[in-house]
Amino acid sequence: MFPVSYALIAASLLVLFLYRRSNPLYRIPAVGYSAPLLSYIGAIQFMRHGREILQEGYAKHKGSAFRITMLDTWVVILCGAKLNEELRKLPDDQMSFIHAIEELVQTKYTIAPNVIDMPIHIAVIKGPLTRNIASLLPDVVDEIRVATEDSIPIHGDEWTSVPALDTMMQIVCRASNRAFVGLPMCRNSEFLKTVLEFPRNVGLARFTLGLVPSIFKPLVGPWLPWPRRSLRKFSALMEPVVEERLRLLRDHGNDWSEKPNDYLTWLIEESRSIGQPLDLIVNAMLTSNFVAVHTSSTSITHALYHLAANPGYIHPLREEVESIVRTDGWTKPAVSRMMKLDSFLRESQRMNGISGVGVIRKAMKDVILSDGTVIPAGTLCGVAAECTHLDEDSYDDAAVFKPFRFADMREDESERIKYQYVNTSPEYVAFGHGKHACPGRFFAAYELKVVLAILLIKYDVKLEGDSGRPSNQWRGASILPNQSANVMFRRRQGLQSAL
Ligand code: HEM
Numbered sequence: 001m002f003p004v005s006y007a008l009i010a011a012s013l014l015v016l017f018l019y020r021r022s023n024p025l026y027r028i029p030a031v032g033y034s035a036p037l038l039s040y041i042g043a044i045q046f047m048r049h050g051r052e053i054l055q056e057g058y059a060k061h062k063g064s065a066f067r068i069t070m071l072d073t074w075v076v077i078l079c080g081a082k083l084n085e086e087l088r089k090l091p092d093d094q095m096s097f098i099h100a101i102e103e104l105v106q107t108k109y110t111i112a113p114n115v116i117d118m119p120i121h122i123a124v125i126k127g128p129l130t131r132n133i134a135s136l137l138p139d140v141v142d143e144i145r146v147a148t149e150d151s152i153p154i155h156g157d158e159w160t161s162v163p164a165l166d167t168m169m170q171i172v173c174r175a176s177n178r179a180f181v182g183l184p185m186c187r188n189s190e191f192l193k194t195v196l197e198f199p200r201n202v203g204l205a206r207f208t209l210g211l212v213p214s215i216f217k218p219l220v221g222p223w224l225p226w227p228r229r230s231l232r233k234f235s236a237l238m239e240p241v242v243e244e245r246l247r248l249l250r251d252h253g254n255d256w257s258e259k260p261n262d263y264l265t266w267l268i269e270e271s272r273s274i275g276q277p278l279d280l281i282v283n284a285m286l287t288s289n290f291v292a293v294h295t296s297s298t299s300i301t302h303a304l305y306h307l308a309a310n311p312g313y314i315h316p317l318r319e320e321v322e323s324i325v326r327t328d329g330w331t332k333p334a335v336s337r338m339m340k341l342d343s344f345l346r347e348s349q350r351m352n353g354i355s356g357v358g359v360i361r362k363a364m365k366d367v368i369l370s371d372g373t374v375i376p377a378g379t380l381c382g383v384a385a386e387c388t389h390l391d392e393d394s395y396d397d398a399a400v401f402k403p404f405r406f407a408d409m410r411e412d413e414s415e416r417i418k419y420q421y422v423n424t425s426p427e428y429v430a431f432g433h434g435k436h437a438c439p440g441r442f443f444a445a446y447e448l449k450v451v452l453a454i455l456l457i458k459y460d461v462k463l464e465g466d467s468g469r470p471s472n473q474w475r476g477a478s479i480l481p482n483q484s485a486n487v488m489f490r491r492r493q494g495l496q497s498a499l
């Protein structure tokens with residue numbers, strides 16, 4: 001009996017060995033655990049020490065690539081601006097963004113299959129949302145003002161302490177949904193709660209699926225309860241709103257002169273070609289929130305921590321905002337001219353992205369990079385985003401937060417566009433880079449600039465305690481601002497602003 005099983009084990013090890021020899025993936029150096037069959041350990045190790053593993057790989061392999069095990073899959077990490085540019089230029093039939101997200105987030109199971117196959121929200125974000133920022137802005141500004149007052153209770157001239165991330169989530173969620181679904185839903189507490197807890201439910205489902213071998217994922221996937229629960233709650237709130245709008249559009253016909261020019265109309269129009277299924281419109285609305293709200297609120301929280309830890313930055317920013325708003329009001333061109341504010345957000349996002357890995361793609365066929373690395377079909381890859389941002393080859397004093405770094409670079413007229421918040425480059429991949437770079441970044445930039453501007457002109461800000469800027473928390477490659485730290489606000493002392 002024994003010799004047979006030994007022979008079996010030896011044979012399977014031989015097969016594994018030959019397989020690994022013939023698969024070019026295994027010629028790419030691994031960082032972190034890489035022994036066969038130990039990839040679960042590697043994944044756990046990456047969950048805990050993602051940042052260190054990425055930094056170690058980057059230091060050893062800059063100009064080339066290394067691989068890590070992340071969740072239930074290998075990911076090849078390209079290192080340095082030159083390869084960042086190379087990756088983003090590869091066409092979709094070689095390096096696919098959609099397939100990468102599908103695999104990494106298992107979106108068909110964790111979000112909803114129809115909106116992944118028919119991403120009408122992406123067309124709306126890229127097209128009408130971005131084109132209509134100027135006309136949406138007054139409502140968004142109004143919502144930010146009211147949400148700020150609701151979320152930051154001020155008594156006289158006393159300092160008030162609020163949890164930074166939760167407060168920013170509330171303000172950003174309301175502001176974004178003022179644009180997405182409008183009043184009164186954007187203030188409905190059940191709606192806000194459902195939207196804000198959705199990403200956590202997606203995360204739970206994704207984590208659970210990560211423990212399931214690939215061949216069983218299609219069996220388990222459709223039964224994961226958490227995202228389904230969110231979708232059910234969200235549908236109960238949204239369906240009547242969508243139904244009512246569909247009815248009005250039907251009753252008034254095509255040349256309705258007062259047809260609302262808003263996000264819901266755009267989603268409906270985008271879904272027309274495919275027959276206006278109600279649940280697609282509802283799912284697209286939830287997915288819009290999924291991509292917009294947590295990304296924007298963590299980004300503004302990072303910036304707020306920088307501001308609160310260094311109140312010396314307040315004065316120059318305030319001066320810029322007030323001088324512009326006093327003459328031009330809160331218009332789109334006015335907000336565009338707030339270059340110090342723009343620089344502050346860009347610099348904050350350079351040092352505190354949403355992920356240490358960006359420009360995620362999946363190889364659809366074998367791809368050979370200029371350094372000779374062969375990425376076999378089916379492999380996920382991405383770029384070392386934070387490492388690129390903290391590389392001295394990309395930025396002078398790369399490890400130092402310089403709030404007006406980009407404003408100074410923009411003094412030169414010819415560099416004006418290159419260094420604005422929304423611009424991506426091989427050295428700046430916080431919004432991704434290339435064809436699939438975040439399409440919501442134009443909206444996000446205006447929204448977040450107004451949030452910060454309103455906080456600046458209405459309040460004094462400081463940290464609670466004096467232990468410096470609360471440090472970031474990493475989970476695998478994801479970067480979060482400290483989730484429990486408080487920031488203190490009080491009514492602005494001295495000159496009050498009437499703006
Ligand atoms: C500061 C806030 C935000 C950050 C940091 C951010 C970041 C990103 C990143 C890194 C990507 C992937 C790009 C790539 O891999 O090349 C992405 C994709 C995307 N973002 Fe954003 N985002 C933000 C806000 C928003 C907002 C407000 C919206 C919607 C209004 C949005 C909608 C999307 C969509 C739909 C995609 C997928 C694009 C596609 O499938 O082609 N994002 N975002």
Ligand SMILES: *[C@@H]1O[C@H](CO)[C@@H](O)[C@H](O)[C@H]1NC(C)=O
Binds near residue numbers: 467485
């Ligand atoms: C977050 O900040 C709070 C307050 O500054 C601190 O007590 C806590 O330890 C921090 N959490 C992490 C994980 O750094």
